[in-house]
Amino acid sequence: MRILLIEDEHKIAQALKKALEQENYAVDVSYDGDDGYAMATTEPYDLNIIDWMIPGSYNGIEVIKAMRQAKVHTPVLLLTAKGTTADRTTGLDSGADDYLVKPFALEELLARVRALLRRPVEVQQTILTVGDLSLNTVTFEVKRGSKTIELTGKEFALLEYLMRNQGRPNNKDSIISHVWDYNADVLPNTVEVYVKYLRQKIDDNFSTKLLHTVRGFGYKIEAK
Amino acid sequence: MRILLIEDEHKIAQALKKALEQENYAVDVSYDGDDGYAMATTEPYDLNIIDWMIPGSYNGIEVIKAMRQAKVHTPVLLLTAKGTTADRTTGLDSGADDYLVKPFALEELLARVRALLRRPVEVQQTILTVGDLSLNTVTFEVKRGSKTIELTGKEFALLEYLMRNQGRPNNKDSIISHVWDYNADVLPNTVEVYVKYLRQKIDDNFSTKLLHTVRGFGYKIEAK
């Protein structure tokens, strides 16, 4: 699947490109409206992700309109910093197929991309388990054995990410980019702090530890 | 199940498409009468949802009439902004099978869609219960034990939504999109206020509380 990303903020563009490539999409990036329009109308993409606010003679909305006029019907996911109803309307009226307000978490973007590309609904397990630890993504319940564990939002998000990637070390950068907003500027230390919180709740008081540090490579959760 | 939605207001069209897709329907959208008529008569749909007021040489009513003349008998749910008896008659006379006045809550549309598609009476229970609390979706009666409880419209809608999703936390955004009209622009605080009203009526004066806050994840109703 080929995706065109039109986004002028380099940092964000690179982060998104990387994340999308990790999901095995082929990603081209364009940094302004003119170039973006040219690429969108000449190359065959399966999806365009377009930022509303971009430099050049076209802004995001105008790129979409021009594209549609040129009879290019590739689905478009519009990114914008504003979230008012009026903006939402303008965005969807212009021909965008979906709409995402910044800042968003990477997981959210990936979900929308999957939806627009109508990927087979992956086998999204409801209940993740590692050893005697279980996490229910519908009820948000977490249990170790028969003991229910209360987690905060961030703790839950971190644990879910680690459990979805169980068995392999996840470095702090990838944890940050998946659990926090794409442009959140949190320190690696924040992850360390959350790992401590998590350990307090899921590992302290239990003899077999599940959350392991792999020095230099990150954290992994594993039953062993 | 495949649904064709003929609706020119993009914002509404997208909102409905998304909601229907969440219920696992395949949804095509057409934005005017001519295109809509063409699609309705060439593609095999299980249901058409048609807005009365749409641009093009056909309006909604005329699309239905033309469809029927072309011997296409797909059920039709007609949407309209007007709610007078005269309109209702005209609408149903033209060959529509059901009729919904805008603005409506999402839940109402979904219920009608299910009815028209004659989906197995899945979780369409008339009486919902949680512990000793019961809610009759037909008579609108709500009781806690033997005590009858008077609720306002919004309170009732909120309670029904929570009871249909009992056991799991529902965040404010999803509550808003299911309990309020699709184009309502209410604040999360509104939900908080309604939760307080509901608690006053169903939980205060009772020792076991049913409506729980799950910080960061939403509200859930549960017996335990």
Added chain:
DNA sequence: GCGCTTTTTTAAGCAAACCTTAAGTAGCCA
């Protein structure tokens, strides 16, 4: 339609929970 009541929504203040940072400590490996 006009006032009155009821319902719905917004606003603002407060408390508690949560998130993040900073700074110091401990542990690992050359």
Added chain:
DNA sequence: TGGCTACTTAAGGTTTGCTTAAAAAAGCGC
């Protein structure tokens, strides 16, 4: 040991949820 990485603790700033009151909107009887 020195340098780096990870761990720990505590403190502040921010966010979230609760509550109250009042404004706005919708219903209702006349």
